[in-house]
Amino acid sequence: MAEEVKYDESSIRSLDWKEHIRLRPGMYIGKLGDGSAADDGIYVLVKEIIDNSIDEHTMGHGKAIEIKIMDHRVEVRDYGRGIPLGKLVDCVSKINTGGKYDSGAFQKSVGLNGVGTKAVNALSSYFKVQSFREGKTRWVEFRKGEITTESAEEATTQRNGTHMIFEPDNTIFKNYHYIPQFLENLIWNYCYLNAGLTINFNGQKFFSQNGLLDLLRNKTDEDAIRYPIIHLKGNDIEIALTHGNQYGEEYYSFVNGQYTTQGGTHLAAFRQSLVDTVREHFNKDYAVEDVRASIIAAVSVRVQEPVFESQTKTKLGSNNISPDSNSPTIRTFVNDFLKAKLDNFLHMNPSVREAMKKRIEQSERERKELAGIKKLANDRAKKANLHNKKLRDCRNHLPDVKSEDRYETTLFITEGDSASGSITKSRNVQTQAVFSLRGKPLNCFGMTKKVVYENEEFNLLQHALDIEDGLDNLRYNRIVIATDADVDGMHIRLLMLTFFLQFFPDLVRNGHVYILQTPLFRVRNPRNHKETIYCYSDDERLKAIKKLGGGKKVEITRFKGLGEISPDEFGRFIGENMRIEPVILDKEATIPKLLSYYMGKNTPDRQRFIIDNLRVEKDILEEEPVAEVA
Template identity: 30%
Template sequence: MAKQTYDESSIQVLRKLEPIQLRPGMYTRTTDPTHMVVEAIDNAVDEAMAGHAKNIEVILYRDSSVAVTDDGRGIPVGMHLEEKVPTIQVVFQVIHSGGKFAKGEADSSYKFTGGLHGVGVSVTNALSTRLEVEVKREGKKHRIVFAEGEVIEPLTVIGNCGARNTGTTLRIWPNTKYFDSPLLHRGELEHLLRAKAVLLPGVKVQLNIETATGFDVKEWHFHGGITQYLDQMIAEDEPIAPTFCGEKYLFANETFSDDEGVQWALAWVTGSGGGESYVNLIPTLGGGTHEAGLRDVVFNSVRTFAEQHGLMQRNVKLAAEDVWSKLCFVLALRMIDPSFSGQTKEKLSSREAVKLVAATMKDPLDLWLNAHVAEATKIAEQAIKNAIARGKTAKTVERRKGSSVAVMPGKLTDSELTGPDAELFLVEGDSAGGSAKAGRDKETQAILPLRGKGMNSWEVEQSQILANQEIHNIAVSLAIDPHKLDGDVDMSALRYGKVIILSDADDDGSHIQALLLTLFFRHFPKMIQQGHVYIAQPPLFRIDVPAQGKNKPLRKLYALDQMELDIVEARLRQEGVKEDSWGISRFKGLGEMDAVQLWETTLCPDTRRLVRINMGDVAETVGTFDTLMGKSHAGERKELIATHGNEVEADI
């Protein structure tokens, strides 16, 4: 085996668009080119959202290219002061460039946009075999052409136009080598364009699809906005109350910037609920904190209405799902500085969104419910009916367990509900367990503190495994007996849908994770096979950012590791936050977090990070566990450490 050297020549610096081309999955969805085209559409939408464009057109050509046109201001074409090349070239070739980093400032080009990543159309350019850009601006038509991200036709003036005739046209040829499928997801694209029209009353959105005989044209132009859209969504269902719609934007608020707020349309139906949410017109297919805020507001308002009007029945306890399951909704959030989980922006992670939805929607919803008592009573009665049905289901499951129900461990702080929606956190140490108990959602989250590192159960006989008190407590809490992968076990008795290992972000914490994963793989394998076991990822750093005027109050950010901390600090510099004005704290362990911090970072379903454990190749996994955990494999372990020890990152 050739000797590997690690010296100055080993350090590689990626230039321009090379990071995107080397790791496209970090910047866009690689199943198909749809999202890279959406990045171009989002730029046109931002122009419309800022009030500068009234028409957006997308053309799908038979040669698999796509054109996106808007009648906005046109991308600036003058020389960039720092880069010394045309600004339009900077926009398409430099990652983290754009006109959106100064959002919220008085001279900002865009006040509300879909994010602050700054890699949007640079992704489109990097992953295209060819990209043609034409800009109408300041009475002239300009053109620049890229191939594989590089300029092949420099910026030139190709004609004249009227001074008021402005806009941008991109024609994109996606590079199929970066995608699993070369075909655009046409249904997703149509849905997206239609939604943009719904959320931008007065803006015409058009999709032209080239055929052998011409073009099929689809056009959307909604005057009724999201109310009209929701009515169409529920056209085949039967509403039990009229649609509740409205919008509210804040001014002179101590917490939020001017014009931040929410637009909404809600309808309760007899069938299944569901909805769509958007942030600055970006569709958030994965939901996120704004939907969590809506869920909280709706649940609390309906529950309060039911209690105040004497509708609650004895021994019936409403849960959020009882109210939420029959709700259809469209929610459009407007935020100056949204944060998303990943570049594809499918899930909002901004914690402030929960409070923003509450601040804008709670009072209007309370007033609407009390102004429509008959309809609100139907909504509350439907939720109560769901709660009663849920209670009967829970009792049925309890009866299946038989009469010999084990007494729950004394250390277990149980959740009010059990079943698929309930979660059990196996927490390292009593200190962290105390914070977790105080910060948890008592309705669905249970806490079981573990003492020490526990036992290596890899070579322990299954008949002897419950002799260990910690493992006995885990088994009793789950209501699942130890079993083999091919053995019989009553999985319907499982009391929690998720079992989440929560340990410190250090070597001891990793050791505890390994011991617990050994336990589940060896003695409770169907828990892993059916996707019930998770590892929580608590942050290592907290970043305290001072207030930046009225638009950006004091903020508290978190970073998972050093790499993410570097990204957060780079983002703060791009926002114009003064260097070294923010404070950085490193958590030595979970015990240092108070209840609020633990909830925000690790317990809250909308902001935490979980890794689901998969079974993988069983034979290969067994071999790995044998090497790592087997007492008779010390020699193999020593060889493994000698070979790969230099790859391990350890806290010393």
């Protein structure tokens, strides 16, 4: 019989603010992560600090923000009003303390919970805040939320504003690193949402004059859109939209300058209002999927006291523009704006009107042409799913898990039975699934979506992910391409990326696709194997040889294929310290040009690149003749 656990007054414990944040960081910043995903906690920390500076700018104070991020240190300096010096400590170390509860000071702010800066403070091994205000300054330093040093008020000649420095605690954010592209995307979004604001990031200037119009211009290729971008602005709302030739829907949605990656009530309102407005304008009952097919749009709204579904503010839950019971709903607000502005625009621009109509009717024809083959393919996939030898599924899936474990749900796409076998035997069956390719997949560049249904492997993969009708039912948070580190493995990697970019680009845009990094070398002592070092690059190999004594004292194994790594060893590479690299689309890169360059015919640009970068290398191991090779 189990021993009864004592439960009395001594069992009750009260945590102070910093203890609670450090014990349950996920409640405040979402998942922790190592920086390989754009929504990992280290980026949320950066955002929480910048949000305060953006709110100052929004209220008309400060036209520039300076950001410096080097290694593990973040610095943000704004030129707003500066935190009142007497409340400097309270504003960064007392929960539910701040100026944003007074709607007169911050009417349409992102951060209203009084938590963000305190979370950064508690989760940092070093945190400093300094305020410059009306010719005086004061600073305070913290360690894990505890004050270590503070200054008295003193005179200063510096401009008003706030300077914050922090270093995320590496005992909480293990092996973390900032990826420059994620930071640049974050900063560009701030600029697009705050036209006229200048952000200086690590010596580079970021500035947008035209807001969301600039955003879509940078996200699209002029040759690939069907008509010039429609840009509509009103009080507390801004919309930019066009149609392209890609598959799926592409949205960028914002609330009070916050990038809501998971959308929310404002994006749902836009999607429905767009359909209603188009149907009414053309006086035709177009199917919803035909109106929205290939749409590219950015939507920004400003509301009072927004309600988000989590502290990380990635999805808006508010139904009204303001707390006033008589205020319009988000749905009504967006619909009334779009109905008036878009309808007027189309009447005044007949060429754009005609181009939109042609795009919608083309989508209608393509949908009807696919209807027959989709039914046959889906019936075939349902039968195959009962005994799908390609998929070794896991128990938990993204839509079903409510805890932080949902972020760990992973599908490994592997080549061949040997690699699949190693991963299958060493994976976590709760959250990790394996999909095995039988060889090199089809190069689907330039093909229509018909091939997804005609090709059995592609169709089974589509159903394994459950993405036929969009990402709402995506079954895994991470899709990890795991191939050998050789020419064939790289080719398979490119072919799979082509498949995703061609037919399901939102998977890549939303940060779900990764490349698995497996070690190239194993370096160990040949006598006792007590100390084994796995190396992911030649530099790491040389350091490992030196650490273990060099010469004939080390044994080096070169892993050429995933199947050569035993399941016991493989478990170390797909566990807590798994190294994965996100597939990131650069701001300047458009999908059609990207695919054409890498997967199209042998273009002059690609030939020139190969010639310019061609070099002959000896086998890496031959450079170290003193080392024994197993």
